[in-house]
Structures are given as C-alpha cells and as structure tokens.
Amino acid sequence: AQKVTQAQTEISVVEKEDVTLDCVYETRDTTYYLFWYKQPPSGELVFLIRRNSFDEQNEISGRYSWNFQKSTSSFNFTITASQVVDSAVYFCALSGYRDDKIIFGKGTRLHILP
C-alpha cells in the first residue's frame, strides 16, 4: 500500500528563517512520482513540483528547494529566507507508475511570523 506521512502538523517560524517540511513515503513501486502542493489561506491548491523516482537530483527554484532521497524514502521541502506570503498548508503526494490516483499526506500548516 502507498502512504505519505507528513509528521509535522504545524510549524511556526519567524520571517527570514529557513524552514524544512518533511515528507516520508511508502511504496512498493520502483517507478513513482512525488509532488508538493501549496494551499494558501485563500484555499486553492497550487502545484509546486513533480519528481520521478529515477531523478534524485535536488531541485532549487528561487527560495524553494527539494531534497529527494530514495534511501530514506523522503522528499523534503525547504524554504530559504521565509516570507509571510509563504504561510500556507503544504501537501506532499505520491503516485505510483500507471496509477490512477495520487495519495496525499495530511499536510503541514506553516506559519511565517512577521
């Protein structure tokens, strides 16, 4: 069975601090896809990144970076120099190869304090 665990239910940091959101997944598939979504206070879900299981190269996009480690089944998300606009709920998700569905974690609510 596939599973995504986001152990951090809620995190608060002061603006400009770095913060890492943890994501641990379980799957028997050798090919799979990992995702991160952001849900700001307005409520819509915004796609941030997709990573396939064959690509363990870390990715950086501005202040955002993602660390994918198959050895620990983790796909962690780091925000550098956090800003108040980063306050949101962040979801990690997993989809197996040729799977019809994406399995979402329960989300981490991030508060960036001014």
Place this chain on the structure above:
Amino acid sequence: NAGVTQTPKFRVLKTGQSMTLLCAQDMNHEYMYWYRQDPGMGLRLIHYSVGEGTTAKGEVPDGYNVSRLKKQNFLLGLESAAPSQTSVYFCASSGTSDYNEQFFGPGTRLTVL
C-alpha cells in the same frame, strides 16, 4: 482558459436534502477527481473518473455518487446529506494519471445542518 471551475462555491443544506456539485474543466483532460478536505485529514479521494462515461470509487465513496456524461464535466451528488458530509470539496483534473500533476478547482464549502 478558466481551468477547473466548481459550482456552487458555498452551500448550506439540511440533513436529508440532496444536491449536486458541478465540476467543469476546459483543458481536455481525461482524468477527473473529487476530494473532500477536513481539518487534520488532508485530502481524501471520494470518486474519480479516467474518461468520459467511467467512474471509480476512491477512499471515502459512501454517501456520494458521481457521473461523467461529458468529458469536461464531473458531477458529485449527495442523495441524502448528513452532517458528517460537512466539508470542503475539491475537484481536480489531469491529462494523464500518474506523472501529470492535478489541477484543482477553487473548492466548494458545504455545511449540512
């Protein structure tokens, strides 16, 4: 392109009433999904569709029905609403199932009294 739209945005029902939530997408996507989001539970899949005329059960299908008569529309029905169905409902679509990300609608906030 409007992307994924949901109708209505808000609704209040009394226990036992019925209603239909409409999801529409203009991206010619094959796959469509209905989720519910409850505090502390993340997103849970209710039903999904892999193409026009097809539907399948997700994680929490009980009390809901769906139909996909047209490729661009995916309807979620509540035949006899219960307070436990108070939630925020999200529709999503994707071009394929696995490696393509899902695009989400703005959500429908449903309260059942």
